[in-house]
Amino acid sequence: MTATESTDVVVIGSGFGGAIAAYHLAAGGARVVVLERGPWLTAEEFDHDFLLGSSYTRIFDFVIGDGMSVLGGNCVGGGSVVFFATMPRAPRFVFERRGSIGRRLWPAAISRDTLDPWYDRVAEALPVRPTPWERVPYAGGLFAAACAHAGHTANPAPSAIDLDECTNCNWMIAGCRFDAKRSLLLNYLPAAIAHGAEIRPKHEVQSLSRNDDGGYRVHYRLVDDLDYRVLHDSGAIDAKIVVLAAGAGATPVILRRSEPQLGPMPYAVGRYFSGNGERLNTAVFDEDRVREVLGLTRDGGQAYAAYQIGRGPTVTNWDWLDGSLPEYERFSLEQLYFPPGLGTILAQVPDATGPTWFGVQKKEMLLRWQSWLTIFTMSEDDNEGVFGPPPETGNAHRLSQQMLGNGPLRYRPTANTLRGWSLSDAAVKDILERDGLARVMPWTNDLVGAYTVHPLASCRIGDDPATSALDDGHELRGHPGIFVTDGSAVPCALTVNPAMTIAALAERAMPGIVRALQERGVPVRYGAPSPDGETAARRGVARAG
Amino acid sequence: MQPDTLDADPVRTMTIEAFADTIVPGEKRSPDDRAIAGAAPGGGAVAAGAIALLEAPGGGLAPALDALAVALNDHAKEYAKERGLVLDDDVPPFVALSFAERTALVQLLTAPEHPEKQMWVALALFSNMAFDSAAHLSTVDAFAAGHPGLLAIGYFRPDDDGVWRFPQYSYGRQLANLHPNTTPTGSPA
Numbered sequence: 001m002t003a004t005e006s007t008d009v010v011v012i013g014s015g016f017g018g019a020i021a022a023y024h025l026a027a028g029g030a031r032v033v034v035l036e037r038g039p040w041l042t043a044e045e046f047d048h049d050f051l052l053g054s055s056y057t058r059i060f061d062f063v064i065g066d067g068m069s070v071l072g073g074n075c076v077g078g079g080s081v082v083f084f085a086t087m088p089r090a091p092r093f094v095f096e097r098r099g100s101i102g103r104r105l106w107p108a109a110i111s112r113d114t115l116d117p118w119y120d121r122v123a124e125a126l127p128v129r130p131t132p133w134e135r136v137p138y139a140g141g142l143f144a145a146a147c148a149h150a151g152h153t154a155n156p157a158p159s160a161i162d163l164d165e166c167t168n169c170n171w172m173i174a175g176c177r178f179d180a181k182r183s184l185l186l187n188y189l190p191a192a193i194a195h196g197a198e199i200r201p202k203h204e205v206q207s208l209s210r211n212d213d214g215g216y217r218v219h220y221r222l223v224d225d226l227d228y229r230v231l232h233d234s235g236a237i238d239a240k241i242v243v244l245a246a247g248a249g250a251t252p253v254i255l256r257r258s259e260p261q262l263g264p265m266p267y268a269v270g271r272y273f274s275g276n277g278e279r280l281n282t283a284v285f286d287e288d289r290v291r292e293v294l295g296l297t298r299d300g301g302q303a304y305a306a307y308q309i310g311r312g313p314t315v316t317n318w319d320w321l322d323g324s325l326p327e328y329e330r331f332s333l334e335q336l337y338f339p340p341g342l343g344t345i346l347a348q349v350p351d352a353t354g355p356t357w358f359g360v361q362k363k364e365m366l367l368r369w370q371s372w373l374t375i376f377t378m379s380e381d382d383n384e385g386v387f388g389p390p391p392e393t394g395n396a397h398r399l400s401q402q403m404l405g406n407g408p409l410r411y412r413p414t415a416n417t418l419r420g421w422s423l424s425d426a427a428v429k430d431i432l433e434r435d436g437l438a439r440v441m442p443w444t445n446d447l448v449g450a451y452t453v454h455p456l457a458s459c460r461i462g463d464d465p466a467t468s469a470l471d472d473g474h475e476l477r478g479h480p481g482i483f484v485t486d487g488s489a490v491p492c493a494l495t496v497n498p499a500m501t502i503a504a505l506a507e508r509a510m511p512g513i514v515r516a517l518q519e520r521g522v523p524v525r526y527g528a529p530s531p532d533g534e535t536a537a538r539r540g541v542a543r544a545g
Numbered sequence: 546m547q548p549d550t551l552d553a554d555p556v557r558t559m560t561i562e563a564f565a566d567t568i569v570p571g572e573k574r575s576p577d578d579r580a581i582a583g584a585a586p587g588g589g590a591v592a593a594g595a596i597a598l599l600e601a602p603g604g605g606l607a608p609a610l611d612a613l614a615v616a617l618n619d620h621a622k623e624y625a626k627e628r629g630l631v632l633d634d635d636v637p638p639f640v641a642l643s644f645a646e647r648t649a650l651v652q653l654l655t656a657p658e659h660p661e662k663q664m665w666v667a668l669a670l671f672s673n674m675a676f677d678s679a680a681h682l683s684t685v686d687a688f689a690a691g692h693p694g695l696l697a698i699g700y701f702r703p704d705d706d707g708v709w710r711f712p713q714y715s716y717g718r719q720l721a722n723l724h725p726n727t728t729p730t731g732s733p734a
Contacts, residue, residue: 048684048703048707048708048709049683049684049685050674050678050679050680050684050687051679051680051681051682051683051684052598052601052603052604052680052681053603054683057603064663088731088732088733089728089730089732089733091733091734092734119730119732123730128730129731130730130731131731133717133718133719133720134715134717134718135715136715136716136720137714137715138714138715138716141715141716141718141720144719144720144721145716145720145721147721148720148721148722152721153721153722153723153724153725154720154721154722154723154724155723155724155727155731156731157731158730158731158732167708167709167710167711167712168710168711168714169708169709169710169711170709171709177708227603229605296716298713298716299713305699306714308700308701309701309711309714310711310714315721318724318726318727318733319724321724321733332733339678340674340677340678340698340700341673341674341677341678341680344673344677345669345670345673345674354648355648355651355652358567358568358569358651358669358673359567359568359570359584359648360570360584360585362569363569363570363585363589363697364585366569366676366677366697366698367697367698367699369677369698369699369700370698370699398605399605399606399667400603400604400605401602401603401604401605402603404605406663446655446656446657447655447662447666447669447670448666496733500732
């Protein structure tokens with residue numbers, strides 16, 4: 001009989017929740033193995049190519065559920081490799097949200113004030129920096145000018161992009177071939193490897209079981225290099241502690257599948273999923289009106305016609321992030337680029353007399369694609385997503401060899417969520433249609449349901465065992481030694497891009513996970529500097545603690 | 546862009562082409578083209594390579610195309626029968642429908658309550674992808690071949706090395722007032 005491999009910590013997933021854990025625990029002296037379902041690509045492998053099988057489809061997953069589709073990373077570095085690197089902190093009022101449970105959703109220990117030192121750690125590590133106006137691409141400038149014209153403010157958003165390296169190619173969803181995007185491939189992960197962490201790509205964790213010594217056995221299958229529908233050998237690793245960070249679309253699925261071996265899961269595992277209240281509107285601008293009303297001209301004399309140029313979202317409107325407004329009526333609006341392929345089919349024709357998303361008028365709209373502007377709403381949904389029984393393997397039944405699959409998530413937006421979307425649609429329309437600048441329509445939810453690029457809350461932290469799966473130290477209730485540090489731990493929609501908050505929560509969870517390892521006899525300590533050696537934020541955390 | 550395929554099943558090809566042409570319509574390849582309705586000027590999904598993309602093994606729909614064509618033609622027959630339409634026997638039933646009728650049928654099949662919605666939406670998604678992103682071709686090759694969809698949407702060409710860079714990208718000035726509650730980190734308070 002072959003002995004099963006064993007280590008101190010298995011980290012499942014290598015996005016923010018996994019990479020931050022891998023770094024701190026390895027730097028502290030623990031033996032760490034990271035199992036990542038997706039491939040491991042580096043800058044030169046990030047293609048500027050829509051061809052099926054290029055990095056665009058290799059590192060990115062689009063899982064269609066019943067009423068909600070989830071887009072997410074599927075590679076070493078996870079979401080940080082495919083995301084747009086916009087990293088604001090969540091506004092203060094978000095931490096006071098009550099949702100529909102009649103009590104504060106967040107643990108008492110967490111507020112914006114207590115999280116700020118952990119945000120600082122992430123900001124130092126990536127790093128995250130404010131964006132100067134003179135580096136804002138045309139699309140962001142257009143949105144800012146339209147906001148100002150309508151009497152609103154607009155902010156260039158803080159971001160994890162090295163602007164001196166960025167070419168504004170807008171291919172960042174396929175990975176950044178210039179290493180301008182400060183993904184985890186450039187900071188936490190190489191630092192974790194330098195401290196001995198092992199990262200194993202193409203290892204898809206299927207389930208966990210419990211060992212007699214109180215540790216866990218992590219069961220995985222190897223994923224085919226090209227065709228992700230094909231799984232190869234299975235294997236297992238034993239660990240004293242498991243850090244689960246497979247993403248909010250996968251973490252609860254792994255736990256649910258493990259239930260026969262581990263025993264009952266907390267009620268909140270696979271419930272209370274939030275799509276971060278996300279919603280998209282697409283505007284088609286009248287170039288003449290952009291010039292006449294907003295006074296904008298760019299190189300070559302055009303007014304705009306530059307949807308393709310830039311780096312995702314750069315300018316955001318925070319006028320509805322007002323804590324004095326009722327819950328569910330607060331949202332941010334963010335100018336966004338979405339590439340062709342996935343980014344056009346759901347856009348609807350303003351003033352359509354026939355079908356809104358296909359046909360003759362849709363083609364006419366496509367001919368004006370460079371004059372499009374997409375506006376991204378992040379609002380307060382009602383945590384109404386519920387996962388059905390897990391698929392046989394992974395978190396989806398894969399349709400294509402890469403990227404596209406069907407998953408078990410069911411989402412029926414409540415009146416609260418619909419109200420927020422409706423208010424934000426009206427706000428977008430008011431800003432962008434003023435004085436004939438543009439015509440606007442929301443994306444249709446009729447084809448693949450609602451959609452989110454920021455899945456959250458499917459295994460959330462909280463103080464109430466009835467409505468949270470994790471305690472405020474991110475430990476799974478009733479299953480000591482399993483910690484969840486990805487977006488599924490975030491209790492609710494954040495009204496802004498969540499990566500900064502997911503990462504800050506993961507940073508905050510680390511001292512507790514170190515203690516759990518110490519209690520199990522692992523000689524590990526907490527206190528690593530930033531991945532590049534900076535220590536200012538570590539001092540801030542020490543003061544706060 | 547459509548490769549010359551000696552397809553064993555021209556009925557299937559015509560039927561799927563007619564569906565793709567309903568999603569992104571284009572001009573007829575010849576006066577006697579039946580699959581393409583000719584509802585819009587310029588190349589549409591078919592000229593953009595929808596069949597090649599749908600038949601690509603990586604896409605996942607290729608094994609279902611036979612069944613989809615049969616089902617689509619069954620729906621077309623049913624649609625015609627309910628409305629008293631007499632269909633031309635020379636072509637598959639879906640192809641025999643007018644563009645307006647094809648459009649109406651696709652709206653029915655992709656409506657939220659339709660039990661087969663998911664597969665028709667998938668077919669539409671791939672038809673659209675062929676046009677606006679040429680996902681069956683390397684994007685650089687698609688440009689070199691004059692791909693009708695990428696050219697139609699005005700997608701900018703890459704540099705000579707096949708990589709996109711935009712040295713000119715900004716209006717270069719402040720265009721709105723910042724929110725008053727912005728913190729020094731650039732985040733909302």
